[in-house]
Amino acid sequence: MWRKLGLGALGLVGVVLVGGGAFVGYRLSVFPPTFPDEPQSDLRPSTDPEVIAKGRYLVDAVAHCTVCHTREEDFKARDSVEGILPSGGHEWVMGPMGTVRSANITSDPETGIGAMSDAELARILKHAVDADGDPKVMMVAVGPMADEDLVAVMSYIRSLPPVKNKVQPSELTTMGKVVMPLMAPAYLAPKPDWPLPPRVDDGEISVARGNYLANGPAFCFACHSQPVLSPRLGVVEPRFAGCITPDPDPLDPEMELCAPNLTPDPETGFLAAWSEDAFVSRFRGGRAVEHSPMPWENFGLMTENDLRSIFRYLQSLEPTRRVTGPPYRKAGWTPG
Numbered sequence: 140m141w142r143k144l145g146l147g148a149l150g151l152v153g154v155v156l157v158g159g160g161a162f163v164g165y166r167l168s169v170f171p172p173t174f175p176d177e178p179q180s181d182l183r184p185s186t187d188p189e190v191i192a193k194g195r196y197l198v199d200a201v202a203h204c205t206v207c208h209t210r211e212e213d214f215k216a217r218d219s220v221e222g223i224l225p226s227g228g229h230e231w232v233m234g235p236m237g238t239v240r241s242a243n244i245t246s247d248p249e250t251g252i253g254a255m256s257d258a259e260l261a262r263i264l265k266h267a268v269d270a271d272g273d274p275k276v277m278m279v280a281v282g283p284m285a286d287e288d289l290v291a292v293m294s295y296i297r298s299l300p301p302v303k304n305k306v307q308p309s310e311l312t313t314m315g316k317v318v319m320p321l322m323a324p325a326y327l328a329p330k331p332d333w334p335l336p337p338r339v340d341d342g343e344i345s346v347a348r349g350n351y352l353a354n355g356p357a358f359c360f361a362c363h364s365q366p367v368l369s370p371r372l373g374v375v376e377p378r379f380a381g382c383i384t385p386d387p388d389p390l391d392p393e394m395e396l397c398a399p400n401l402t403p404d405p406e407t408g409f410l411a412a413w414s415e416d417a418f419v420s421r422f423r424g425g426r427a428v429e430h431s432p433m434p435w436e437n438f439g440l441m442t443e444n445d446l447r448s449i450f451r452y453l454q455s456l457e458p459t460r461r462v463t464g465p466p467y468r469k470a471g472w473t474p475g
């Protein structure tokens with residue numbers, strides 16, 4: 140999602156804007172935007188081992204917290220990311236706008252969140268703002284989930300052993316502070332109130348479970364639809380019809396990425412000819428596109444029943460005709 144920012148275009152606008160000194164002074168005086176009126180959350184962690192185990196599955200697999208909360212080298216060096224400790228330090232370098240870094244969320248009191256109150260942790264997870272109402276930059280990219288699952292996530296996070304790893308705070312440059320709130324305010328805003336299907340517990344394979352996962356904690360819809368970045372994060376409906384504007388590959392300017400149309404349209408749906416077994420094996424097979432933002436390592440840890448549920452849910456959608464093309468291709472690709 141973060142990559143949807145269109146760094147090149149933003150940089151250009153930034154150069155123009157930074158020309159106006161008074162304007163820049165004003166923009167800096169209102170940075171960061173704060174949201175003190177965002178609700179508090181009264182959810183609190185539990186020490187019940189069953190709840191902690193559910194939280195571990197969410198953090199490791201479905202809600203893919205660890206893809207962002209570990210250093211990329213450590214994450215990619217492992218054969219399996221199961222149980223990897225989210226000690227922070229993943230970096231998103233945004234050129235002239237600055238660098239965002241993920242926090243150490245293990246229980247270390249000095250470098251992790253051991254000293255953070257439960258109330259603040261709950262508010263960050265539910266609304267992506269801290270105790271002061273300041274936005275926690277990328278936490279807006281965490282899928283919505285039922286309170287029961289949020290409690291499980293908090294409980295697992297609280298149960299983690301401390302890892303000492305001091306992460307430098309994120310820093311936006313003057314240009315970043317001016318440009319980002321104007322062009323992509325969604326990244327500096329609280330989480331939107333996404334509509335959430337009823338929670339269905341894991342267990343049986345069902346369309347309802349797939350619906351909850353794909354529109355909730357797995358957040359599949361957010362990438363597999365066209366995002367809207369202003370003023371709060373949204374998507375162009377219908378969901379799951381794939382990208383309209385592709386994202387530049389952040390590490391290779393010659394290439395671009397487009398999250399494919401996952402609706403069952405016979406001509407343009409990416410999964411139209413897939414069997415359920417092929418879908419499961421694809422998720423067990425892991426990453427094919429090295430720079431893809433899709434957290435394949437985490438999703439590969441999902442249970443077979445959950446993957447089958449997601450497939451059945453996607454197959455149950457209204458088909459939407461939208462040509463999304465090859466997911467990874469030369470920049471500037473056009474159909475035909």
Ligand code: HEC
Nearest residue numbers: 202203204207240241242244263275276277278280281309
């Ligand atoms: C898309 C990447 C991404 C995902 C996914 C993500 N986070 Fe974060 N998270 C971040 C970044 C980046 C920060 C630091 C934000 C800042 O500096 O404003 C952060 C901050 C936090 C904080 C605040 C830490 C502090 O010391 O202030 C907590 C707690 C947290 N994340 C927990 C989680 C949990 C639990 C999940 C999974 C449910 C998760 N995050 C998923 C990127 C992510």
Ligand code: HEC
Nearest residue numbers: 140357358359362396397398399421428431432433449466
């Ligand atoms: C952070 C963004 C993101 C999220 C979240 C995400 N995807 Fe993707 N997905 C992509 C992108 C980008 C591609 C194209 C590059 C690739 O294949 O990795 C892709 C590719 C795919 C493909 C095609 C793979 C192939 O074989 O070519 C499938 C199927 C898919 N996603 C399903 C899902 C499902 C199901 C979920 C939720 C469980 C999901 N995605 C969540 C971004 C995302």
